[in-house]
Amino acid sequence: MSTSVHPAPAVEETQEELEAIALFVPYNDSHALNHATQLRAQGFSADSVHKILTQAKNRTKALEKFGQQAHQMLLTEAGYEQSTRQAVAMVHAQRFAQAQIDSVADLGCGIGADSLSFAQAGLAVTAVEIDQRTASYAQYNLMDFPSAQVFCADIEQLDLAAIHQTFGRQIDGLWLDPARRTVQHGKTQSRTFDAEDFSPPLSFIRKLAQTGIAMGVKMGPAIPHDQIPEECEAQWISHQGSVVEVVLWFNALARPHVKRSALVLDSAPFEPSVITEVSSPYHESHSQQQASEPLYEVKEYIYEPDGALIRAHLLGEIIRTTDAELIDEHIAYLTSSSPLQVLGLKGYRVEQVLPINDKHLKRWVRKNNITTLTIKKRGVDISPEQLRIKLLGHHKNTKKSVTGRSGTLILTRIGEGKTSRRLALAVSPL
Template identity: 40%
Template sequence: MKARAKFGEFAERMLFTRAGLEQATRLNVATLHAVRMRQAGMTTVSDLGCGIGGDSLAFAGAGLRVSAVDADEVTAAIAAYNLAPFGDDAAVRTGRAEEFMSASRGEIRPARTDSADSSADAAHLRGTDTGAVWLDPARRTTGHSETRRLSASDWSPSLDWCVEVAHRHPTGIKLGPGLDRELIPDDVEAQWVSADGSVVELVLWSGALARDGIRRSALLVADGQTHELTAATDAEDLPVRELGAFVHEPDGAVIRARLIGDAGRMLEAGMLDAQIAYLTGDAAVTSPFVQSFRVRETMPVHAKTINAVLRANDIGRLEIKKRGMDIDPATFRRKLTLKGSQQATLILTRTTAGRVAILADRV
């Protein structure tokens, strides 16, 4: 089920490990990586840290000639099986990313191998103006089932090494969306990607793969559509205002990219609280970059008071959202009586008036 969710019908002929599937890029997101490379004029890509081959599958499918490398022998073998339909256009080798790069000489090269086709691989991997590098450093402990996250200093290859490669070649570096922003170089495009409402990755793009004048991007992928908010820098903050007729919740990618201000200006909205990522306004507008809610009424955050309002509004199905409050929605739900025929959303948060419960309807 999880494999089909990530790879669709391609999952039927693929092999996976538990860890490999969990860490693999969704095919629809990987396809966007491939499209960017093709639009930038790339014809080849070296996928260093290829895992089970999720990104390489999209690269090859887009017509790029792929050289895929992974340090783990089992994982590399699985990637080779998954990429087998592309024949010589998708070669997979076992090795460390550092062994395949020689940044000082400005070329991409394979590690030593006794394979008869090593010379062909070297020609394939050699850097050119139309060759891109895709780096997915290992950010978890090794293993094929349970793994744990590592600190940036323990990644393989290190982030510093990846950034050095990015300064020499058109490069995409796939990272976790929660990366400390202090670690992001000033001269790359940082793109946070949200898929079906979940922020799944941060990609740092360099060279010909980075777009002129763009340093921050929030890319949303859902229901077969994409929407993107871009800027040259973090957006300016919006003023805090009183609760209006609507509450807007920015997508996680917009929050991570610090583009809440730009999203809010589209909606003629302000902030509910300077430290909380909820917007509010009176304009009856929305956008793909937020979830919007029409306010019904507000009340104190007391279960007894909220229950009375729920009964009065005949609410039997309730979505609970919260920000800026130390409340567990699942625990709080057990305090509520839900016996009506209608549905609504309960937003627990802070406003200029203090802690408040907002009964609202999705727009």
Template identity: 40%
Template sequence: MDRPELDALLTREGLALLDTLDPVQTAADVARVVSRLRAAGHSPELVSAVVGQARLRRRAVAKFGELAGRMLFTRAGLEQATRLPVATHHAERMRAAGVGRVADLGCGIGGDALAFAALGIDVTAVDADDVTAALAAYNLAPFRPGTTVAQGLAQDADLSGVDAVWLDPARRTAGHAETRRVTAADYSPPLDWAFGLGERLPTGIKLGPAHDRDALPAHAEAQWVSDGGSTVELVLWSGALARDGVRRAALVLRDGAAHELTAPADTEDEPDRPLGAFLHEPDGAVIRARLVGDVARALRAGPVAPGIAYLTGDAAITSPFVQSFRVREILPADPKGLAKALRTRGIGTLEIKKRGVDVDPAALRTRLGLRGDASATLLLTRVGGKRIAVLADRV
């Protein structure tokens, strides 16, 4: 979205037209709606803006639920926005720490700020991009006057009167549509500045989950977060927002519930062991936080091989920090032998998972030529330098 489109959209006519628009899902829908609106005399800028917003609102339901129907987005802003259930946990931590006003620096379209404001926390929101800041102001309008939005650099924000800072450094190039990742050295604001701020004020800094662990500041609590099975972020908490004695945490959000592991440091792994009756796949947040050892001990399990994040054991127990599978048997690992074994067993529906092996599950599925009414899970991994294929059932 460019400035002329934004100016056309943020009018009584533009917003009313957006709210009355028919669903826009397919390319045919787009062509039909654009033709109708242009024939009705609407400007190209307004037509482009409302059709684009209709499509983005539909996509945004996955992150914002019903709230998406009253929000405005850019494509890049939606892609980079925090999912609402995750943002709610950020806000709950702020509220539990007694934060009354938070500065949201690099607020984007306002995903986190919405969660802060919804829990009664006043927000000073800042974004460097003028279009993005304008959309954030629209999205946060119901929470005025306690919430304000301004366009500017994080480093120039007035932090007087705030109790804490939420900071989401830009990790991609500027733009509203196509963007690309940049290296940590090019984040905006710079990480050195952000980490220094975290030593002066209670701060939450959102980073990508694969951020270099060796570059994490020693004073901060590092919390990896997964939502619905996807590891979505790493947050560094400092000051009053960090918990005593916690430096590593894995927060797992799944099926409306939250589960968390915490530790003062990375935990020691269990020794590897032979394949048992069960295989467990730790959640990505647990792996990133290096808390797999704690999960293994709770399950009375150990890794199938050094450096492989599949746990195995004979105890019929599971946990919210893993996906568990009951082992049926080991099958031939080569595609030809595997295909024959699966056809013999009548398996036509197969979930394929892998760790430690270079396999394209989609290409393998095509080669297997699956047929039959039975279903199973196939876990491909490497043990003792040899590839193995484990046929199993989800617990």
């Protein structure tokens, strides 16, 4: 083994410190002084107190991404921020397992969230991390899995042959989640958006892919489409309504007839339960050509596509394969005259089309006895909060507000310039 590669060091936290962390989860910042006094009285040094309370704070945050598993984890702040949510990591791990990949190298493993899911799915994991403390935490987080080993190394100094040789283990697939930020003392300093500035950069990743090894690479969901290599499948993923990442799948992990896909995980935080996927065998230019012209009208139904479909530029694919049409080429709402059951599209029946005008909208609110109002918008510069207060203000503290109905308005615009119309659609969710 080369001198620049070595097993992850043991964590610096002592057994007493590790045991004390659990006492302060969930962590409450307003009690920090009391906690510190209590720990000092028990004989912990100021440095220990800092370590214990920092971990308690990070673990408390991590409960959101990792559920109960977070109680057994050690995290740096930046390591946690960059880590993959458990529900999403589990889906990636399933993809490796389904492709009959038994062992994976997680190159740039951070605190090991992806590695944990790979190990839980039964894969042997070789995790590699450049930062010593982060690597020690990854090793700690993976301690229940004897087939997972963490090493400290700079992966950019290794090509695939060296990776096989250096770690002395069988490796069938690679996972990379390049750092998109600079980190100092475990905290984020700055972010970068050009894939060549990521660590490792996209050119390094493409060289690895050219060896033919099965590989998944996590990127930020806003990556420009022209930076995505032709030879991979790009899969945008949303979880609980937020687009969280795009994964570039290469070689055996890319599906033969899929170039772009959108995976909508509409699930409980820690388990991928409902999974929806829309995919296209084409690059964007092709499916855009296939999509019809926008309608510049709203029909009986309107649909709000999931962000993953929008980021993946898959609306053209939906338009091609259903009777949905875009209301406007610049606005990501679709419309149809019969209800559509396309997963990833949130549908509404259009009850009334109103102009965006306070007088008309107030009249609609009064007439329908609306006391709870959801306002959605695309393409118009209006604050839903302020409009809600304006429209419901006169209902406050009246008996009606207890017995009233709930309503939904979609504010949008059709057309541009002089022909532009601003519409408020009174809708009911399908």
